[in-house]
Amino acid sequence: MDTTVAKTGTEGKTWGGGNKPLNASYGKMMMWFFIVSDALTFSGFIAAYGFSRFKFIDAWPIADEVFTHVPFLHGVPAPMYYVAFMTFILIFSSVTMVLAVDAGHKMQQKKVIWYMFFTIIGGAIFVGSQAWEWATFIKGDYGAVETKGGKIIQFLDTEGKRVAIADFAEKIPTARNVHEESNGVWYEAEETQTTFSFEEVKAGFLANDNLLVRTQYYDENGEPTVLSREESIEKIVNDGKLVVEGANLKHNEYGHPLFADFFFFITGFHGFHVLTGVLINIIIFFNVIIGTYERRGSYEMVEKVGLYWHFVDLVWVFVFTFFYLV
Amino acid sequence: MAHEHKLAIFRGTLKFKSNIAKIWGVFVFLSIVTIIEVALGILKPEFLLENRFLAMKYLNWIFIILTLVKAYYITWDFMHMRDEKSSLRRAVVWTGVFLICYLILILLIEGDYIYEVYKSNYVKFDF
Numbered sequence: 001m002d003t004t005v006a007k008t009g010t011e012g013k014t015w016g017g018g019n020k021p022l023n024a025s026y027g028k029m030m031m032w033f034f035i036v037s038d039a040l041t042f043s044g045f046i047a048a049y050g051f052s053r054f055k056f057i058d059a060w061p062i063a064d065e066v067f068t069h070v071p072f073l074h075g076v077p078a079p080m081y082y083v084a085f086m087t088f089i090l091i092f093s094s095v096t097m098v099l100a101v102d103a104g105h106k107m108q109q110k111k112v113i114w115y116m117f118f119t120i121i122g123g124a125i126f127v128g129s130q131a132w133e134w135a136t137f138i139k140g141d142y143g144a145v146e147t148k149g150g151k152i153i154q155f156l157d158t159e160g161k162r163v164a165i166a167d168f169a170e171k172i173p174t175a176r177n178v179h180e181e182s183n184g185v186w187y188e189a190e191e192t193q194t195t196f197s198f199e200e201v202k203a204g205f206l207a208n209d210n211l212l213v214r215t216q217y218y219d220e221n222g223e224p225t226v227l228s229r230e231e232s233i234e235k236i237v238n239d240g241k242l243v244v245e246g247a248n249l250k251h252n253e254y255g256h257p258l259f260a261d262f263f264f265f266i267t268g269f270h271g272f273h274v275l276t277g278v279l280i281n282i283i284i285f286f287n288v289i290i291g292t293y294e295r296r297g298s299y300e301m302v303e304k305v306g307l308y309w310h311f312v313d314l315v316w317v318f319v320f321t322f323f324y325l326v
Numbered sequence: 327m328a329h330e331h332k333l334a335i336f337r338g339t340l341k342f343k344s345n346i347a348k349i350w351g352v353f354v355f356l357s358i359v360t361i362i363e364v365a366l367g368i369l370k371p372e373f374l375l376e377n378r379f380l381a382m383k384y385l386n387w388i389f390i391i392l393t394l395v396k397a398y399y400i401t402w403d404f405m406h407m408r409d410e411k412s413s414l415r416r417a418v419v420w421t422g423v424f425l426i427c428y429l430i431l432i433l434l435i436e437g438d439y440i441y442e443v444y445k446s447n448y449v450k451f452d453f
């Protein structure tokens with residue numbers, strides 16, 4: 001550094017340079033600058049989520065009914081458990097990170113290597129879990145029908161249990177003629193087709209007398225409103241438009257499409273932070289192995305990436321609360 | 327580079343012998359808070375859902391307060407805010423707290439207003 005910084009001859013004086021404002025080194029201070037601005041970005045997203053949720057407060061999906069899956073436990077409804085597991089993984093990787101920083105202060109290279117290694121593993125498990133959760137959410141489970149007004153209606157039997165559309169839809173043999181690029185001057189690829197067409201779901205619904213429909217709107221007990229058989233038939237026949245399976249940016253079988261949009265955007269942005277955090281950790285990990293910081297005589301770099309890593313954990317604490325708990 | 331750490335948490339009531347002991351202590355505390363949150367999220371006790379304070383359910387108040395508690399300990403002990411100068415602490419925390427509170431207040435009031443307009447299908451004042 002000394003070779004690149006011009007001496008002013010005023011070193012040691014208050015404004016002469018070389019002071020540490022707020023007693024933090026330049027790198028640490030800049031990391032805090034970044035963290036504050038990134039925190040504001042995330043709060044912008046979460047506040048926007050709150051805005052949309054308050055806008056549709058009487059029809060917003062309940063997270064407990066959306067995220068009920070745990071890997072290898074197919075068909076066992078277990079709300080929250082998997083997200084709780086992910087939260088623990090991230091908190092624990094924060095602990096190993098702070099232990100690495102502590103070992104760095106004491107110049108214990110071996111310990112820093114091991115703790116950074118565990119941190120990276122924890123981060124990788126978290127990103128993997130998030131990918132799995134995305135995949136499950138995109139795939140969906142019961143399927144639903146979207147009305148002409150863009151609202152979602154789901155199916156129940158008379159005992160109040162959810163019924164998947166695949167269980168009652170009637171197969172109507174039809175021939176689809178796919179428009180291909182070679183056949184037209186003006187060509188747009190068609191949208192992904194659902195397993196059943198709306199007509200098939202409608203026929204199946206009319207043929208099964210024990211099926212009811214529930215809307216997105218909550219009654220006075222906070223439960224989604226279930227319509228009577230007559231109202232249900234009326235709703236399907238008059239308002240039904242298309243079948244929705246799973247969730248994407250346009251349609252969401254669990255409820256309002258904005259829920260899916262915000263879920264993808266906020267957890268995606270957070271997941272991207274975790275991913276970059278893992279990559280930066282890997283770079284620092286190799287630097288520790290080859291002894292860069294041992295030669296430099298300071299492990300402050302580990303502390304700086306540590307700050308970023310804890311910040312990612314901090315954001316997850318808020319995402320967890322506002323997406324899954326509240 | 328603070329090599330000396332402040333080793334007491336909970337306003338000095340719990341003191342640790344070393345920095346490593348403090349890290350594990352904070353981890354145990356954060357885990358307990360998370361377990362409480364998850365347990366409440368699964369059980370959803372009836373009495374916490376029925377009563378409201380300032381238009382928000384008790385349960386949601388608990389969740390948000392516990393989240394802020396967790397955020398405090400992550401920042402103070404994992405990010406070493408406890409060992410920094412108070413001026414750095416304030417520069418980071420108050421900037422965030424002020425701007426975020428303002429943003430949330432404005433957006434939630436606006437969101438609720440639009441909800442009312444949708445519900446009554448009637449524009450009350452300039453929409």
